[in-house]
Amino acid sequence: MxxxxxxxxxxxxxxxxxxxxxxxxxxxxxxxxxxxxxxxxxxxxxxxxxxxxxxxxxxxxxxxxxxxxxxxxxxxxxxxxxxxxxREPDELDISDENRWFTLLAFLRHLDEPKEQAAVLRRRLAFLEEPTSFFYDGDRPMGAEEFPDPFRQGLLTIAHATSQAELSWLHTTITTLETPQPPGLA
Amino acid sequence: MxxxxxxxxxxxxxxxxxxxxxxxxxxxxxxxxxxxxxxxxxxxxxxxxxxxxxxxxxxxxxxxxxxxxxxxxxxxxxxxxxxxxxREPDELDISDENRWFTLLAFLRHLDEPKEQAAVLRRRLAFLEEPTSFFYDGDRPMGAEEFPDPFRQGLLTIAHATSQAELSWLHTTITTLETPQPPGLA
DNA sequence: CAAATATATATCGGTCCCGAGGTATGATCA
DNA sequence: TGATCATACCTCGGGACCGATATATATTTG
CATH class of the missing domain: 1.10.10.10 (Winged helix-like DNA-binding domain superfamily/Winged helix DNA-binding domain)
Structure with a gap:
């Protein structure tokens, strides 16, 4: 790994x-x-x-x-x-979180903003899948599985993390896909 | 591990x-x-x-x-x-992130809220250390090391995660350490 | 009725990876 | 001057871990 x-x-x-x-x-x-x-x-x-x-x-x-x-x-x-x-990351799931961050650290080496955006879109698609994280099959792991405040906290933190990444992905993809007017600096 | x-x-x-x-x-x-x-x-x-x-x-x-x-x-x-x-978690650092979450999932097994709060306080102390995450020695890893938007995004996400956990820790510790008036429920 | 799947436990070969150690030189400091 | 540290590269033994496999029965599905 x-x-x-x-x-x-x-x-x-x-x-x-x-x-x-x-x-x-x-x-x-x-x-x-x-x-x-x-x-x-x-x-x-x-x-x-x-x-x-x-x-x-x-x-x-x-x-x-x-x-x-x-x-x-x-x-x-x-x-x-x-x-x-x-260009072809074969795994983007949570167990490979570290790998995703490493990929992000070198994504600038793809010269085309369009290509960069395409990779981000794949991560976005994964994160938006309902089967991603804290889901067991199609059933969200919620109240029953995490009855105490500590497991609730776990969910809270995971949710905040995921939200932060999602909102960053959305704005960054938009920026990358906005065509740059040619002739500017 | x-x-x-x-x-x-x-x-x-x-x-x-x-x-x-x-x-x-x-x-x-x-x-x-x-x-x-x-x-x-x-x-x-x-x-x-x-x-x-x-x-x-x-x-x-x-x-x-x-x-x-x-x-x-x-x-x-x-x-x-x-x-x-x-009670005595020997490592609370980022490389052991999974372990911290696992610990959190079972922290309810310490019966005393005071003991639970003590463990959370240790995690809090670790997170508030300036040497924790994205620091290299005492120098924060910022603009120079992460010049492109993708590494900036990495920092953004890490920061949001850490903030979410910090704020959760603060409120939870306060709740745990507020003495329960006896005779209720 | 047959095939496939779920239940249920366990071993083994082989790979990945770490910690410790080995080797060697230049710089710093007491 | 001697000790210690930083630079610099590499190997080896052993432990942790996974994937595959073995075994055996109940249940579901075609």
């Missing part, structure tokens, strides 16, 4: 600029450290695996720093992979 | 009433299925492990249903373990 988020983050950061592993580690920690910490024993094997898949190349740079660095460059294949993963 | 949430849920459900494994499975799925699905290969070993730890006992009931049931009963040791875990 972490692999999917981590690989997306690596592809996204390397599209911004070439980085060496240690630097990448810092950025990944800043992005998802509080949500899901990533260990060295996960990061470095991921880099190796992705290099073998041809999504990035490694160039040794001895003498640059304290220890020998291996700078990582995104290949055209890696760039294509990133864009594929942004 | 799932172990902690799952065991808490099992202890909590069994404090309500004895259940057999399949029933427990349904309830666990209803509670955390959308957040984090739990496989059979995780649930049944957990039951076994917890029985060996002395937190629950199993009683075979042949002929009750299609297949032979093994009804699960919480032992006094299991009950003590549950209350210990509710």
């Amino acid at each position: 972490i692999t999917v988020m981590l690989e997306l983050a690596i592809l996204g950061f390397l599209r911004d600029q070439p980085l060496h592993g240690y630097d990448l580690r810092r950025r990944v920690a800043a992005l998802m450290g509080h949500v899901r910490p990533v260990a060295d024993g996960t990061l470095y094997p991921a880099i190796k695996r992705m290099a073998e898949a041809g999504w990035l190349t490694r160039k040794d740079e001895p003498g640059t720093a304290a220890a020998p660095r291996r700078t990582l460059y995104l290949t055209p294949e890696g760039r294509a992979e990133l864009e594929h993963r942004l | 799932i172990t902690v949430m799952l065991e808490l849920a099992i202890l909590g459900f069994l404090r309500d009433q004895p259940l057999h494994g399949y029933d427990l499975r349904r309830r666990v799925a209803a509670l955390m299925g959308h957040v984090r699905p739990v496989a059979d290969g995780t649930l049944y070993p957990a039951i076994k492990r917890m029985a060996e730890a002395g937190w629950l006992t199993r009683k075979d009931e042949p002929g009750t249903a299609a297949a032979p049931r093994r009804t699960l009963y919480l032992t006094p040791e299991g009950r003590a373990e549950l209350e210990h875990r509710l």
